Amino acid sequence: MHSDLIVKTAAFVKESLENAESGHDWWHTERVWKNARLLLRSEDANHLVVELAALLHDIADSKFHNGDEEIGPKTARKFLQSTGVEEDVVFHVEQIIRHMSYKSGLGEVRYSSREMEIVQDADRLDAIGAIGIARAFTYGGYKNRTLYDPSIEPKPLQSKEEYKNSTAPTINHFYEKLLLLKDKMNTSAARRIAAGRHEFMERYLEEFFGEWQGEK
Numbered sequence: 001m002h003s004d005l006i007v008k009t010a011a012f013v014k015e016s017l018e019n020a021e022s023g024h025d026w027w028h029t030e031r032v033w034k035n036a037r038l039l040l041r042s043e044d045a046n047h048l049v050v051e052l053a054a055l056l057h058d059i060a061d062s063k064f065h066n067g068d069e070e071i072g073p074k075t076a077r078k079f080l081q082s083t084g085v086e087e088d089v090v091f092h093v094e095q096i097i098r099h100m101s102y103k104s105g106l107g108e109v110r111y112s113s114r115e116m117e118i119v120q121d122a123d124r125l126d127a128i129g130a131i132g133i134a135r136a137f138t139y140g141g142y143k144n145r146t147l148y149d150p151s152i153e154p155k156p157l158q159s160k161e162e163y164k165n166s167t168a169p170t171i172n173h174f175y176e177k178l179l180l181l182k183d184k185m186n187t188s189a190a191r192r193i194a195a196g197r198h199e200f201m202e203r204y205l206e207e208f209f210g211e212w213q214g215e216k
């Protein structure tokens, strides 16, 4: 039964992510999974593939494995094979995980399916809005970035390498990535949700700069 497989996968992911940092912990995965299910209500796609890929998309982060970008897809394949699910499902989920991240989107590798687009939207939704703001400052704190520095201009168009190596203040990340995400959504359902979250970030930034200037 597919619902058993999903429950089993959720348990595996939850256990694997027990010690993960908060940007990519089980709760991030659970939010992405919920977002994906919400998008599935208005999208015609293979539900099993979407749910499994949402659950497994951050199973192993290359950042913590010496930049090995194959660790995630391979871990997902190994787990799915152990469950006995059909090879075409294993292959599709593996491909989604391999090609989904924003970073590989900036690079030259290309793969696409409706299922991948839905999971990608679900993941991107978790990078914007109130949660997105919280995640950005958590990441910035982890990397010891300043909150904001008016002398460092944001650079919205960066190569994959520049993006990876950037040491800019966290506020710049809004202009370099977070505010661009609403126009990168693949599905109309995600575009609608993103619009509200985007507006919230704009209001947040307005408040931030007002307070920064001592105007509030």
Ligand code: ADP
Pocket: 023, 024, 101, 102, 103, 123, 126, 127, 132, 135, 136, 137, 139, 140, 166, 169, 170, 173, 177, 178
């Ligand atoms: P993804 O999981 O989508 O590939 P990342 O690993 O790049 O994304 O980022 C995880 C979280 O940390 C996201 O919410 C993202 O916006 C945030 N983040 C990534 N890079 C930065 C940065 N330079 N400054 C602030 N937040 C960042």
Ligand code: NI
Pocket: 024, 028, 032, 057, 058, 123
């Ligand atoms: Ni993610």
